[in-house]
Amino acid sequence: PDPHHADPHPTHPGPYSAHPDSHLTHPDPHSAHPGPHPGAIPHPTAVPHSTAIPHATGGPLPTGGVTSPTARPATPTPRPSKTAQLPTGQAGTSAARHTAPRPRIITRAGWGANEKIRESGYAYSKSVKVAFVHHTVTGNSYTCAQVPSVLRSIYRYHVQSMGWRDYGYNFTIDKCGNIYEGRAGGVTRAVLGAHTLGFNQNSMGVAVLGTYSAKKPSAKAVRALAKLTAWKLGLFNRNPRGTTHLVSGGGNKYKKGVKVKLRVISGHRDGFATECPGQRLYRKLSSVRSTAARLQGR
Structure with missing residues (x-):
């Protein structure tokens, strides 16, 4: 495979494997340490299944582990920091006419993110104008109980191997339709991620866990993608x-x-220029757009 596209994501369980379409060649411009070139990084090992958090299947989560339309924000609204430029605010009152219900979101605490390894402070864009959809180029045979462990492995790789300030994606969705908070900074905010080189500003990155070049994404994942984008884009009148x-x-x-x-x-x-998010997932984006618009009342 092209050394510029060494696979940064672990299948679960087991070590990382090279994949010709891995696409995380996107440095985090707001990281204190830009990190080495992806092709020079050895493949770390995924967290063993024994460390997976069993509540990821939909059982009880730790306090604050899940948010809903009536729950607290997944990440508390952070205070301004010297390293982050606060956004100018969400969309005006006209956005209220086209908002969608807030979906259930599993927080960083819910999937066991170690907040000590990321950089302190937060980075923001002015708005969210585009939602970029990705696949993680990992195995599709995972169970829902294994997902938190996989996310922790990706998180460690982004921060400790790539030198990024935090998890790259703003949100991740699994095949069971669970939505996970990604980069810290507040799920309602225009948090600056590291997911689409050249277009991280004023966008958000949503990754569907798995590889969807030949395999069709689950209906639950596609539905969750529509619900998430309808809600988040609605906050910014998109x-x-x-x-x-x-x-x-x-x-x-x-x-x-x-x-x-x-x-x-x-x-x-x-x-x-990448195959991501895989042809089978890419083909679903038309229906995602239609469903998301419908959820917004358009």
């Missing part, structure tokens, strides 16, 4: 069926400074 423009920060598909027209719900491949 129409899931619409288009918008982002200015490239520089990548392998668009040069820095190029203004690019994108769908509000796009695949990673729309902003970066």
